Amino acid sequence: MTTESVATKPPSTVRVAPTVLAGIGAFAAVGTYVLVSSVGLGLWTSLGPGPGLFPFAMGAVLVAMALLWLLQELRNPSETAPGIDRGLVVGVVASLVVLAAVMDLLGFQLSMFAFLLYHLKIRGRRTWVSALIIAVAGSFGAFYAFNYGLNVALPVSALPFLNAIGL
Amino acid sequence: MDTLNELLNGFAAAMTWQNLLFAFLGCLLGTIIGVLPGIGPVAGVALLIPLTLNMDATGAIIMLCAIFYGTAYGGTITSVLLNTPGEAASAITTIDGYAMTKIGKAGAALTIAAVGSFVGGTIATLGLVAAAKPLGELGLLVGPPEFFALMVVGISLLVALAGKSMVKAVISGALGLLISMVGIDPVAGAPRFTFGMDRLLDGVSFVAVIVGVFGLSELLSYRKGDQPAAVHAPNLRSLLPTGREWLRSAPAMARGTGIGFGLGLIPGMTGSVSSLLSYGAEKKFSRNRHELGKGAIEGVAGPETANNAHANAALIPLFTLGIPASPTIAVLMGAFLQQGLTPGPTLFTENSEIAWAIIASLFIGNLILLLLNVPLVGLWTSILRVPSSILNALILLFMVIGAYTINFSVFDVFVMIGFGLLGLALRHLDIPLAPMVLTLVLGPLMERSLRESLEISQGDFSIFTSRPISAVLIGLGLLIVFSPLLKLRKPKALNEDPET
Numbered sequence: 050m051t052t053e054s055v056a057t058k059p060p061s062t063v064r065v066a067p068t069v070l071a072g073i074g075a076f077a078a079v080g081t082y083v084l085v086s087s088v089g090l091g092l093w094t095s096l097g098p099g100p101g102l103f104p105f106a107m108g109a110v111l112v113a114m115a116l117l118w119l120l121q122e123l124r125n126p127s128e129t130a131p132g133i134d135r136g137l138v139v140g141v142v143a144s145l146v147v148l149a150a151v152m153d154l155l156g157f158q159l160s161m162f163a164f165l166l167y168h169l170k171i172r173g174r175r176t177w178v179s180a181l182i183i184a185v186a187g188s189f190g191a192f193y194a195f196n197y198g199l200n201v202a203l204p205v206s207a208l209p210f211l212n213a214i215g216l
Numbered sequence: 217m218d219t220l221n222e223l224l225n226g227f228a229a230a231m232t233w234q235n236l237l238f239a240f241l242g243c244l245l246g247t248i249i250g251v252l253p254g255i256g257p258v259a260g261v262a263l264l265i266p267l268t269l270n271m272d273a274t275g276a277i278i279m280l281c282a283i284f285y286g287t288a289y290g291g292t293i294t295s296v297l298l299n300t301p302g303e304a305a306s307a308i309t310t311i312d313g314y315a316m317t318k319i320g321k322a323g324a325a326l327t328i329a330a331v332g333s334f335v336g337g338t339i340a341t342l343g344l345v346a347a348a349k350p351l352g353e354l355g356l357l358v359g360p361p362e363f364f365a366l367m368v369v370g371i372s373l374l375v376a377l378a379g380k381s382m383v384k385a386v387i388s389g390a391l392g393l394l395i396s397m398v399g400i401d402p403v404a405g406a407p408r409f410t411f412g413m414d415r416l417l418d419g420v421s422f423v424a425v426i427v428g429v430f431g432l433s434e435l436l437s438y439r440k441g442d443q444p445a446a447v448h449a450p451n452l453r454s455l456l457p458t459g460r461e462w463l464r465s466a467p468a469m470a471r472g473t474g475i476g477f478g479l480g481l482i483p484g485m486t487g488s489v490s491s492l493l494s495y496g497a498e499k500k501f502s503r504n505r506h507e508l509g510k511g512a513i514e515g516v517a518g519p520e521t522a523n524n525a526h527a528n529a530a531l532i533p534l535f536t537l538g539i540p541a542s543p544t545i546a547v548l549m550g551a552f553l554q555q556g557l558t559p560g561p562t563l564f565t566e567n568s569e570i571a572w573a574i575i576a577s578l579f580i581g582n583l584i585l586l587l588l589n590v591p592l593v594g595l596w597t598s599i600l601r602v603p604s605s606i607l608n609a610l611i612l613l614f615m616v617i618g619a620y621t622i623n624f625s626v627f628d629v630f631v632m633i634g635f636g637l638l639g640l641a642l643r644h645l646d647i648p649l650a651p652m653v654l655t656l657v658l659g660p661l662m663e664r665s666l667r668e669s670l671e672i673s674q675g676d677f678s679i680f681t682s683r684p685i686s687a688v689l690i691g692l693g694l695l696i697v698f699s700p701l702l703k704l705r706k707p708k709a710l711n712e713d714p715e716t
Contacts, residue, residue: 094404137438169605
């Protein structure tokens with residue numbers, strides 16, 4: 050459904066976008082979970098307010114606001130948001146997950162080198178020379194700059210043979 | 217006299233070569249962040265917190281403050297030269313700034329913008345010097361109920377002013393508070409919302425959340441054609457404005473300073489509102505208002521002075537009352553807390569030397585920016601010539617390092633990824649992000665003051681209404697929250713402000 054068609058149809062026939070409904074449902078579910086969990090934490094103790102009191106209030110606010118938003122959407126659905134570039138989202142998120150999963154095993158330098166090479170050569174279509182130079186600077190260069198320049202330790206590999214050569 | 221002595225001592229501490237270097241580096245990095253479209257000041261400051269991890273508290277905060285107000289300067293350059301604002305507060309400058317570039321007066325526009333920013337920033341810092349003592353002393357009279365009420369007002373203002381829908385802003389604020397509650401309960405010591413994971417006992421890393429929600433989600437929300445094409449810096453025929461241009465700019469700078477300073481003190485007001493109102497004031501009061509939109513120097517001088525006065529004035533509530541007035545200041549407050557400093561009235565009693573050194577560094581930083589901004593304009597625009605594929609890869613590199621180095625754990629990289637996806641969903645649902653970052657920082661302080669208040673009153677909630685200051689503040693908070701029912705209107709500019 051385009052924005053134009055939303056604008057031209059009478060409000061009564063316009064439906065709430067599924068993504069908005071999913072969002073409202075998610076907030077209501079989180080709020081309900083927090084409400085229930087907070088009761089278990091204890092709302093009040095003999096010393097005064099318990100650890101569950103503040104989360105309970107926030108859970109209640111979240112559920113109430115989700116319901117209010119649903120009512121607003123039913124009366125006057127909001128315009129459809131522009132779509133996202135799914136290829137970009139999947140590419141970036143998947144590469145970050147793989148990087149985080151292997152960083153302790155392979156060390157910062159090798160894992161970041163591969164990560165940057167993927168983004169520069171495969172996603173960014175840079176030339177091999179520029180991709181390699183930037184990937185080396187961003188991985189090995191950043192490792193030495195942070196470890197020795199700023200005294201901030203980035204991880205080295207957990208594999209003994211890589212660790213032995215400083216990777 | 218006491219204040220002057222303390223300020224002079226602050227200058228002595230701020231002018232060590234290390235602290236001058238930190239201020240210089242902060243200004244440089246802040247300007248780069250301001251120049252780059254796509255990475256805003258909130259994510260930019262959060263991203264660079266890890267650089268300061270091993271510094272002493274004074275140097276670290278000096279550098280982060282310099283990054284913060286450096287972004288306000290940097291945003292101007294692309295507004296004037298490329299018609300593309302580097303950050304939201306400089307958007308209005310594109311109208312006359314770019315018009316001046318087209319008629320060969322880019323150098324004059326940039327110089328006036330830099331001088332105006334220096335004037336606005338310096339006067340606002342003088343305001344901070346004047347307000348620090350009295351407001352700090354007043355703040356010491358504030359007990360837990362008043363402190364809680366003060367935070368209610370700050371959050372209410374930001375919620376009321378952020379985005380188009382108050383319901384969505386409240387959701388954002390509640391989410392931030394809930395995230396801040398993950399971990400060990402500060403009073404009873406019970407674990408909350410940790411899902412049995414030991415890594416969550418210390419809570420969720422603030423930097424990982426901010427970098428994910430503001431930085432990664434911004435990058436994920438790009439669509440094809442969103443990013444500007446590579447550009448070339450125009451020739452700057454003359455950097456120096458004419459005598460007439462100086463004379464025309466002076467009243468605009470004065471008006472801009474007043475507007476920016478006044479609005480900077482109000483939580484929820486962003487630099488964009490100050491620059492927009494300043495432009496409006498020029499349209500109304502400037503002698504040359506008929507030239508606005510066609511390259512009038514007042515259209516650059518006013519807004520640029522206003523947004524920098526705003527940025528520096530916004531530090532006053534943080535330093536004196538411990539209340540962040542904007543999302544970027546909230547990140548700065550997080551950095552203060554990470555360094556073991558609690559912004560607010562006690563800062564001037566417990567860490568007086570550090571506080572005054574930071575204030576003195578604000579003067580120095582504004583001067584550094586004035587000297588850096590114009591002569592290095594070629595360098596700033598060359599950054600924009602770097603293809604977006606390389607910039608994005610490097611931004612991702614810094615995000616990973618930023619998230620990892622806070623606790624030296626890849627778990628925080630996963631946290632950043634998760635919150636990046638949450639931020640993308642919130643953007644898609646048009647939920648403002650600003651209330652979330654504010655409540656994320658204020659959440660633990662707010663909960664502690666609420667519980668301390670109720671312990672004092674033995675569970676009696678009337679403690680908030682029986683004490684005059686807290687009663688007035690709670691009343692004000694309620695008035696703000698229910699302002700839509702009273703049909704009070706907020707500035708239209710805030711609806712479209714990406715900073716909120």
